[in-house]
Amino acid sequence: MFHLGGMHASPSQLDFGVMKISMHAMSAELFCNMLGNLSAILDKGFAHATNRKFDPGVLLASRLAPDMLPLTRQVQIACDVAKNAVARLAGQEPRRFEDNETSFEQLRARIASAIDYIKSIPASALEGAETRDIKVPARERTLEFKGLEFLQRFAIPNVLFHVTTAYDILRHNGVELGKNDFIAGGRAP
Amino acid sequence: MFHLGGMHASPSQLDFGVMKISMHAMSAELFCNMLGNLSAILDKGFAHATNRKFDPGVLLASRLAPDMLPLTRQVQIACDVAKNAVARLAGQEPRRFEDNETSFEQLRARIASAIDYIKSIPASALEGAETRDIKVPARERTLEFKGLEFLQRFAIPNVLFHVTTAYDILRHNGVELGKNDFIAGGRAP
Numbered sequence: 001m002f003h004l005g006g007m008h009a010s011p012s013q014l015d016f017g018v019m020k021i022s023m024h025a026m027s028a029e030l031f032c033n034m035l036g037n038l039s040a041i042l043d044k045g046f047a048h049a050t051n052r053k054f055d056p057g058v059l060l061a062s063r064l065a066p067d068m069l070p071l072t073r074q075v076q077i078a079c080d081v082a083k084n085a086v087a088r089l090a091g092q093e094p095r096r097f098e099d100n101e102t103s104f105e106q107l108r109a110r111i112a113s114a115i116d117y118i119k120s121i122p123a124s125a126l127e128g129a130e131t132r133d134i135k136v137p138a139r140e141r142t143l144e145f146k147g148l149e150f151l152q153r154f155a156i157p158n159v160l161f162h163v164t165t166a167y168d169i170l171r172h173n174g175v176e177l178g179k180n181d182f183i184a185g186g187r188a189p
Numbered sequence: 190m191f192h193l194g195g196m197h198a199s200p201s202q203l204d205f206g207v208m209k210i211s212m213h214a215m216s217a218e219l220f221c222n223m224l225g226n227l228s229a230i231l232d233k234g235f236a237h238a239t240n241r242k243f244d245p246g247v248l249l250a251s252r253l254a255p256d257m258l259p260l261t262r263q264v265q266i267a268c269d270v271a272k273n274a275v276a277r278l279a280g281q282e283p284r285r286f287e288d289n290e291t292s293f294e295q296l297r298a299r300i301a302s303a304i305d306y307i308k309s310i311p312a313s314a315l316e317g318a319e320t321r322d323i324k325v326p327a328r329e330r331t332l333e334f335k336g337l338e339f340l341q342r343f344a345i346p347n348v349l350f351h352v353t354t355a356y357d358i359l360r361h362n363g364v365e366l367g368k369n370d371f372i373a374g375g376r377a378p
Contacts, residue, residue, distance in 0.1 A: 161368070182350055
């Protein structure tokens with residue numbers, strides 16, 4: 001459990017089990033935390049648009065560069081990379097989600113579905129996943145990793161990339177967010 | 190080892206030891222990988238400014254929002270959070286770096302120093318770090334975590350936040366970067 005002054009945050013360990021470094025702790029737990037934070041960040045974006053009386057869809061279509069993906073796709077991909085990574089580490093074929101969200105509410109529902117899906121995979125299914133052969137179908141070729149390297153070099157950077165970029169898009173568009181929204185209870189050093 | 194079609198990437202395991210999930214693998218190895226990628230991303234930013242014949246310092250001072258930190262600070266903080274986290278997980282007081290960089294070259298040197306510092310901490314010093322009490326001095330109060338939660342909820346999100354935001358600042362300013370620069374050999378799904 002960690003605490004910030006008088007505040008007590010609900011630790012992920014209560015949801016997932018004992019405090020021990022494991023592939024599950026560093027994938028499922030980490031990703032569920034970050035997806036939960038992403039959902040709260042989106043709530044602030046929606047509230048900002050509502051308060052300022054502009055169409056929230058403007059934020060969903062916003063990008064940091066013309067050839068970067070807009071907010072909606074950042075959220076969809078964050079969910080996909082997270083749920084697919086945990087499924088693959090568990091030796092399962094990931095369930096595919098449709099990419100049909102057109103509102104903040106639908107994106108929040110997608111995040112909730114991704115979290116539910118990740119939590120449906122038992123921690124025991126990831127035991128020994130560090131040495132499992134992981135194949136990731138990509139556009140031109142299949143990427144191949146051992147489980148630990150997949151987590152270190154692909155899954156974690158990828159999930160965090162899309163959650164951060166979603167945050168950065170909203171921040172760039174004037175939504176009042178701070179590092180505490182991203183770190184969820186943490187604080188910049 | 191992972192390979193992408195015919196290419197072989199130099200795996201972090203060769204630098205750090207056997208393939209086994211550990212606090213060291215999920216902090217020191219992960220952070221050194223990401224700081225190495227950040228250094229290569231900065232190189233592309235510098236080359237872009239040079240090719241377009243504008244002062245590279247313009248990029249160093251760029252931000253995504255008026256009240257977000259500029260590129261230089263994103264890089265400094267990414268280094269600090271990474272090196273400080275590994276030191277704290279090892280039960281050491283982190284060595285402080287001055288914040289005096291004013292050029293891409295100096296930022297690359299800072300990243301190299303952070304990587305050297307992280308690599309100077311032996312993996313054995315992080316054994317059992319998942320249950321170590323970690324205190325992080327912050328502006329108004331001291332944050333307290335157990336080691337695993339510190340890594341999951343504070344250190345990894347924090348390092349990745351600043352590396353991604355550095356990438357996003359450069360990308361927003363027209364530097365030709367892709368997810369492969371960020372994931373280093375990986376590719377978006």
